[in-house]
Amino acid sequence: EAGVAQSPRYKIIEKRQSVAFWCNPISGHATLYWYQQILGQGPKLLIQFQNNGVVDDSQLPKDRFSAERLKGVDSTLKIQPAKLEDSAVYLCASSYGRAALYEQFFGPGTRLTVL
Amino acid sequence: AQSVTQLGSHVSVSEGALVLLRCNYSSSVPPYLFWYVQYPNQGLQLLLKYTSAATLVKGINGFEAEFKKSETSFHLTKPSAHMSDAAEYFCAVTEEGYSTLTFGKGTMLLVSP
Numbered sequence: 001e002a003g004v005a006q007s008p009r010y011k012i013i014e015k016r017q018s019v020a021f022w023c024n025p026i027s028g029h030a031t032l033y034w035y036q037q038i039l040g041q042g043p044k045l046l047i048q049f050q051n052n053g054v055v056d057d058s059q060l061p062k063d064r065f066s067a068e069r070l071k072g073v074d075s076t077l078k079i080q081p082a083k084l085e086d087s088a089v090y091l092c093a094s095s096y097g098r099a100a101l102y103e104q105f106f107g108p109g110t111r112l113t114v115l
Numbered sequence: 116a117q118s119v120t121q122l123g124s125h126v127s128v129s130e131g132a133l134v135l136l137r138c139n140y141s142s143s144v145p146p147y148l149f150w151y152v153q154y155p156n157q158g159l160q161l162l163l164k165y166t167s168a169a170t171l172v173k174g175i176n177g178f179e180a181e182f183k184k185s186e187t188s189f190h191l192t193k194p195s196a197h198m199s200d201a202a203e204y205f206c207a208v209t210e211e212g213y214s215t216l217t218f219g220k221g222t223m224l225l226v227s228p
Contacts, residue, residue: 004158031214040124042205042218043159056215091158100147100209101166104216106158 025094
């Protein structure tokens, strides 16, 4: 079974530029998550989708971050414009359902460096 | 609000020694608790989870953890460390019915020959 795919793996941009990350979850997984992992910290949930609807985006900085999951499959996370403090690893995860009993499977992440 | 505290950002052990990684949680409702492992440049992988059944939970790679409500703890142990266990370990908490995980800051496990 193929895992969660993310691209690109690495991205370096200058502040105020825009960037987009792509995630393709495990086939059949209805729930998709985007996490931000700053160096030295644990992952922090940015947004959670159930199919193509947003379930939780309470910690998403909506003035600069946006995400979509068209057709309830793959997803894109965008930052516009980027700030220095956005340097982090962005992890995508998926699970069969929303309940805590369902394991979240994580992709390898995209490491963003903002200069 | 839920939170997790992992004591020690780095833990060093010798190969063959006992591994003990500490996790304390705070939750106003019965928690679900998880341990994840992250190898360099990889995503997180679930080691084990507690979901209100048996308090002693066994996971992959010989790891286990015990839920102690009175101590609000969920410490991770392994009797004998292998070099391949060197990685970062994260404890996480959520509650029944929800899937939003709150992670600790992580503990880096270093294993020396």
